[in-house]
Amino acid sequence: MATLSDVAKKAVVSKMTVSRVINHPEQVSDELRKLVYNAMKELKYVPNYAARALVQNRTQVVKLLILEEMDTTEPYYMNLLAGIAIELDQHHYSLQLVTRNSHTIGKCDGVIVTGMRREDFAHIIAQLDQPVVLFGQNEQGYDYIDVDNRKGMQMATEHVLSLGCKHILFYGIDINEPFMASRLEGFKRSMEHVHLKPQICLMKNSSHVAQFEAEKILRSTERRTVFVCASDRLGIGVVRAAQCLGLNVPGDVAVTGFDGVFLDRISHPQLTTIRQPIVEMGKALVSLLLEKINQNGKKVGHRIFEPELIVRGSTIQSVQTLPKESKLLGMN
């Protein structure tokens, strides 16, 4: 309710001084600054974002440009969305979801892009004239947020190696994108480190395909087999394959996934997986973008998140399998 003018009156200074205390505090003397701070506190001053947006020619809108088909039921995206929404809200920005077709509609202060493929850089991303931050590493020099995919996959591989497994297969996704290359590289490094030959199989990211592929393999071998998968979706398919053939998980077949967003806990037994802190990454996307907006689009670099190994029943028998409920954090 209280405005700049109210605060100014209370502190017996001009509006401009109050505005300076907020935006350029170093330009105001200690004495007045304290007076103003006290007045703001007493009046519970909250700035009017519409007024600020108006005078600064801002829209207070950030677009989330989703370049791949997004299934609303895909928990991965929904978590990202939650993180972005929470953080944007803190700064009184609103979120506009746009796609390949709709992304030119309406004005905004900045854009977050996700699901981009190689060919999108020239056609779409380079054409944007607002500050941009990408979700996912890229070789084109754009600022981005990502998880350390290579490290994550090394953690998974080293985990199964530490269990004494020898017959290890990598199930990856057959697309030529950096995230997949990093995961594959992580697997290869860890295998080469112990002088094992990496065996790799790439396929569509579908539990059904993974199930089909895994059944073929499992029918033709007697040995204990480990599947290191590049997604939880593939992991779930492998678990089903084992169960259909009457094999024990994790006794006869061990499986690891990647992502750690919902799917891992749906599987029975639950999947050992590499968790990405998606909600946090969503928030970081916003922080990075807002920083960039405030610096007129200057380069702000990137931020890589640490993945986390979560060990569950698909690799170790005794592990507790009741889901640890993870609540929506950072909402107050």
Add this chain to the structure above:
Amino acid sequence: MATLSDVAKKAVVSKMTVSRVINHPEQVSDELRKLVYNAMKELKYVPNYAARALVQNRTQVVKLLILEEMDTTEPYYMNLLAGIAIELDQHHYSLQLVTRNSHTIGKCDGVIVTGMRREDFAHIIAQLDQPVVLFGQNEQGYDYIDVDNRKGMQMATEHVLSLGCKHILFYGIDINEPFMASRLEGFKRSMEHVHLKPQICLMKNSSHVAQFEAEKILRSTERRTVFVCASDRLGIGVVRAAQCLGLNVPGDVAVTGFDGVFLDRISHPQLTTIRQPIVEMGKALVSLLLEKINQNGKKVGHRIFEPELIVRGSTIQSVQTLPKESKLLGMN
């Protein structure tokens, strides 16, 4: 880029006339109205929402007050969130997620409430001084959006009856809330209609609990048993119970769920379920709230959505079980 003044100049009228054409077109003569429309089209005029918010003393913020623990991995909520976000965006509103603890922080133009329990009405909802719309039917006279729970459960029950099943159990959630009462009533009605005695079991909404309960039942009977469940989560547990006991689904045991948001498709075989159009309901919540805001909080009533029966492998053998990908709609 073009402003009201630009349009006014082009049409050779005053700013006020342009503003009227937008907000009160009936007050402007046909002739000028056409002139203004043309000018707007030529200049591709888009109103500045910050300026409007400023002069109308609006925040352009809507709060989503979530009164139950919300797991970010819960697809149900995420879909609701997506629907709300998409629709709010269309009207240049921003979304603020708040909880029991944080809901008083910051101003807003209206509130959407979800996950409320009986005791919340007096303590929290009645205290809000902005327009409010609830997600879920209620007996306190608040405007709301919901799905027809009774009808949905009747559809599920009649489906299994039509398959010739006789031994039918209802697995519900043990909370005393209207949505649960409606689902239970739907089951009872359909059973009484064919003169079968309804058998009801209430429990925590957990797949593990459902699995445990169902195993007990299944061990003690030889007959083909049908479980009509009040949630997909319970349904998944029942399917697992059957599989653990080596029983065939849907041959020995048939199962139906409720919600139709992701979980139904994760199960193997996939669950026959009652789909709620969650994304659409999220959009409707926003439409209803904005209508209410524009009418100074006047009562706007409620809207009930039709549920949809989706038949899958958990009740019928031959049904195709590959997931039909449902894309995020309304993003054109």
Add this chain to the structure above:
DNA sequence: TAATCAATTGTTACCGATAACAGAATAGTA
């Protein structure tokens, strides 16, 4: 015919903030 009225359009002030400029006070320098 003059007064009244309704319909339409324009003028002015203001919403709450900030940038640009102007002015005052203090410090430093010739």
Add this chain to the structure above:
DNA sequence: TACTATTCTGTTATCGGTAACAATTGATTA
């Protein structure tokens, strides 16, 4: 001492809209 810099604070104009009021016009009525 007088003059220039520097630091700090205030004044004015403005962002893009809308409400309230004023003005103009032609029609209606006493």
